[in-house]
Amino acid sequence: MNDLDRFKSEGDLNISPARELWSRAAIGPETRGLLEDDAAVFLHQSLSTPCLNVLRGAQGGWIEDWEGRRLLDFHGNNVHQVGFAHPRVIEAITDQLRQLSFCTRRYTNVPAIRLAQKLVALAPGDLSRVLFAPGGTSAVGMAVKLARAATGRHKTISMWDSFHGASLDAISVGGEAIFRQGAGPLMPGCEHVPPPDNRHCPFACGPACNLRCADYIEYVLEKEGDVAAVVAETVRCTPFIPPKDYWKKVRAACDKHGALLILDEIPNCLGRTGKMFTCEHYDVVPDILVLGKGLGGGVFPLAAILARESLNVMQHRALGHYTHEKNPVACAAGLAAIQVIEEEGLLENARRVGAFGLEYLKGMRARSPAIGDARGLGLLMGLELAGGKAAGASANELAERVMYRCLSDGLNFKLTMGNIVTLTPPLQIREEEMTQALAILERAIEKEFRG
Numbered sequence: 001m002n003d004l005d006r007f008k009s010e011g012d013l014n015i016s017p018a019r020e021l022w023s024r025a026a027i028g029p030e031t032r033g034l035l036e037d038d039a040a041v042f043l044h045q046s047l048s049t050p051c052l053n054v055l056r057g058a059q060g061g062w063i064e065d066w067e068g069r070r071l072l073d074f075h076g077n078n079v080h081q082v083g084f085a086h087p088r089v090i091e092a093i094t095d096q097l098r099q100l101s102f103c104t105r106r107y108t109n110v111p112a113i114r115l116a117q118k119l120v121a122l123a124p125g126d127l128s129r130v131l132f133a134p135g136g137t138s139a140v141g142m143a144v145k146l147a148r149a150a151t152g153r154h155k156t157i158s159m160w161d162s163f164h165g166a167s168l169d170a171i172s173v174g175g176e177a178i179f180r181q182g183a184g185p186l187m188p189g190c191e192h193v194p195p196p197d198n199r200h201c202p203f204a205c206g207p208a209c210n211l212r213c214a215d216y217i218e219y220v221l222e223k224e225g226d227v228a229a230v231v232a233e234t235v236r237c238t239p240f241i242p243p244k245d246y247w248k249k250v251r252a253a254c255d256k257h258g259a260l261l262i263l264d265e266i267p268n269c270l271g272r273t274g275k276m277f278t279c280e281h282y283d284v285v286p287d288i289l290v291l292g293k294g295l296g297g298g299v300f301p302l303a304a305i306l307a308r309e310s311l312n313v314m315q316h317r318a319l320g321h322y323t324h325e326k327n328p329v330a331c332a333a334g335l336a337a338i339q340v341i342e343e344e345g346l347l348e349n350a351r352r353v354g355a356f357g358l359e360y361l362k363g364m365r366a367r368s369p370a371i372g373d374a375r376g377l378g379l380l381m382g383l384e385l386a387g388g389k390a391a392g393a394s395a396n397e398l399a400e401r402v403m404y405r406c407l408s409d410g411l412n413f414k415l416t417m418g419n420i421v422t423l424t425p426p427l428q429i430r431e432e433e434m435t436q437a438l439a440i441l442e443r444a445i446e447k448e449f450r451g
Helices: 003-009 017-026 029-041 087-099 110-122 136-151 168-173 212-224 246-257 278-282 328-343 346-367 395-409 431-450
Strands: 055-059 062-065 070-073 127-133 155-159 190-193 227-233 260-264 288-291 303-308 371-377 380-385 414-416 420-423
Touching (some): 070 431, 087 328, 127 136, 136 288, 212 246, 246 260, 246 278, 346 371, 346 431, 395 420
Parallel strands (some): 155 227, 260 288
Antiparallel strands (some): 062 070, 127 303, 371 380
16 A cells, blocks of 8 residues: 555545545546655645645646646635746846845845835835744744734734634634644633624624624723734635724724734735735724735745834844845845736736626626625635535535536636635736636536536
């Protein structure tokens, strides 16, 4: 029994009947051999290893697997705001590699300075201090650490079902069970509240949110009395789209009770929602804004926190202290990505094509009893599936079968919370490509719903 077969026999969640059927049809002997090599050397974990497939290439909004099949990538791990291997990003990286490939500690470099200056110039309100990190999880840790130091408190309030990274501090703040379960004791003081999701609201607010979830945050802030920060994704990548006044109410509650507001926009920053920063849709300014993923131009791991001047309080203590904190090549990639977004009009394109896509999704919902909800903001879009007729399939089972059929037909996307099709294409996507992708998705839903 090889390593991959042994993994299947142990009943891991990664190996499902739908995946097994897809694998038999889509995976050739050479690919299977590479997957077995991968499974034999990497630690196994859900959502990662064994892997689904092997990639040969990635360009623009498309990925190509080892068998030569091309797929529109509406997943991209949310790093491909400017698409994969954008020529201007690759050129900036190549040029910087020749000039200065690494910056040792206690020194700075021009790309790091210029990227920090650019982020401050773009940032909403008075966010004027920057610190880089090698990944989003690390940036979240820095933000929480800074909030603790600035307030002298250690508690946080965050959302159930949220995701802020996979390290111990990040899963303590986060709310996804798959990361929290089995991790042992988590950080103390991490309180959780329901997210602004009116479809599954414990306050029974109905089709229109009445902001009781925001009122509950203030209630917890008052009862706890010593919360350092509210930590939340401005818009959950599922996505949940909070109502317009939600964040204003939470901002006011934080101010009243002396807590900081940390907004995590790691997957959605730099134009995903049609604005450079998602909080701009809500006319609020957090105390700390966390960025990542697309900040590295779809090539380098790079994240950042933006903070108010008043939070520059850790001069004599280490806040981040990461080896690649001011990596010049990563910063050159970030600068190039922002220039592409600005100069190629990608914010406007995200708004326009996102609105087109959302209308298409709403039409799909009207046509199909398998779809419970369609929602989106810019090019962050989602369909919540409700179940299938065939053998009484649950929503999760339907979603998984739909995903594998779409993979066979040329579309890659992410499932979140089991039954939500999350669609995050690159920002330069055209209406024709959006139509092509959503037509694949609609056909797959109809076929799998009917059985």
